[in-house]
Amino acid sequence: xxxxxxxxxxxxxxxxxxxxxxxxxxxxxxxxxxxxxxxxxxxxxxxxxxxxxxxxxxxxxxxxxxxxxxxxxxxxxxxxxxxxxxxxxxxxxxxxxxxxxxxxxxxxxxxxxxxxxxxxxxxxxxxxxxxxxxxxxxxxxxxxxxxxxxxxxxxxxxxxxxxxxxxxxxxxxxxxxxxxxxxxxxxxxxxxxxxxxxxxxxxxxx
Numbered sequence: 001x002x003x004x005x006x007x008x009x010x011x012x013x014x015x016x017x018x019x020x021x022x023x024x025x026x027x028x029x030x031x032x033x034x035x036x037x038x039x040x041x042x043x044x045x046x047x048x049x050x051x052x053x054x055x056x057x058x059x060x061x062x063x064x065x066x067x068x069x070x071x072x073x074x075x076x077x078x079x080x081x082x083x084x085x086x087x088x089x090x091x092x093x094x095x096x097x098x099x100x101x102x103x104x105x106x107x108x109x110x111x112x113x114x115x116x117x118x119x120x121x122x123x124x125x126x127x128x129x130x131x132x133x134x135x136x137x138x139x140x141x142x143x144x145x146x147x148x149x150x151x152x153x154x155x156x157x158x159x160x161x162x163x164x165x166x167x168x169x170x171x172x173x174x175x176x177x178x179x180x181x182x183x184x185x186x187x188x189x190x191x192x193x194x195x196x197x198x199x200x201x202x203x204x205x206x
Contacts, residue, residue: 046144050180050191053142056122057176058195060107063095066170066199072132074164074171076150081118085149085177086111090123090132106132111148118145146179146188153194155201170200 066073073092080086090108108123125136152162152171162171174195181188 046180046189049142049144050178050189053120053178053180054176054191054193056141057109058193059095060093060109061089061091061174061176061195062198063093064170064197064199065092065094065104066164067092071130072163072165074162075132076152076162076171076174078150078160081111081113084147084179086118086145087148087150088133089150089174092128092132104128106136108133108136109148110138111145117143119143120145120148142178142180144180146181147177148179149175149177151175151177169202170197172200173197 064074075090077088077090078085079088088108088110090106092104093107094104095107105124105126106128110121110123111118112121119140120142121138122141123136123138129135151158151160151174153159153173153175154167155172158175159171164170174197176193176195178191179188180191
């Protein structure tokens with residue numbers, strides 16, 4: 001009867017090395033797949049957040065109001081935070097349901113630095129008063145803000161800031177550019193919209 005030949009030490013070591021290499025490649029592939037899936041999910045959630053954010057801003061800005069008493073009703077402030085655009089906008093808006101005969105509400109969009117990151121808050125004050133930049137309540141609507149840039153169209157050119165009290169009218173349109181970043185290691189997404197201001201433009205004088 002022939003004796004059975006066992007594996008040599010070299011053969012065992014080679015088999016172990018090949019198995020370890022295979023497990024390593026499988027682990028790297030699985031890790032890459034999970035990372036790609038996480039990035040796709042993060043971008044999908046971020047895309048939904050960015051589009052919803054622009055819809056909220058557009059609803060308020062498009063319904064901006066210019067009162068007859070020449071109070072400051074629309075103020076766009078150009079500013080930077082950490083070298084990135086971080087503009088604020090304050091306005092009177094009729095976008096929210098109003099009681100009969102009641103004045104419109106104040107609405108602001110303000111980037112805030114909190115715990116080393118920039119968040120975007122929406123300020124609302126009702127009824128409106130002459131302090132268009134203060135008062136009311138603030139609600140955080142974006143916690144992943146990288147940049148927020150507002151520009152204002154006067155009918156012939158785009159401007160970086162706006163004061164309805166100084167200009168005597170509302171801008172014709174507002175361009176909103178937003179960049180959001182959900183987590184580190186994920187590419188920021190940019191969102192942009194040109195919002196037509198329904199009551200914008202110079203008033204005809206008789």
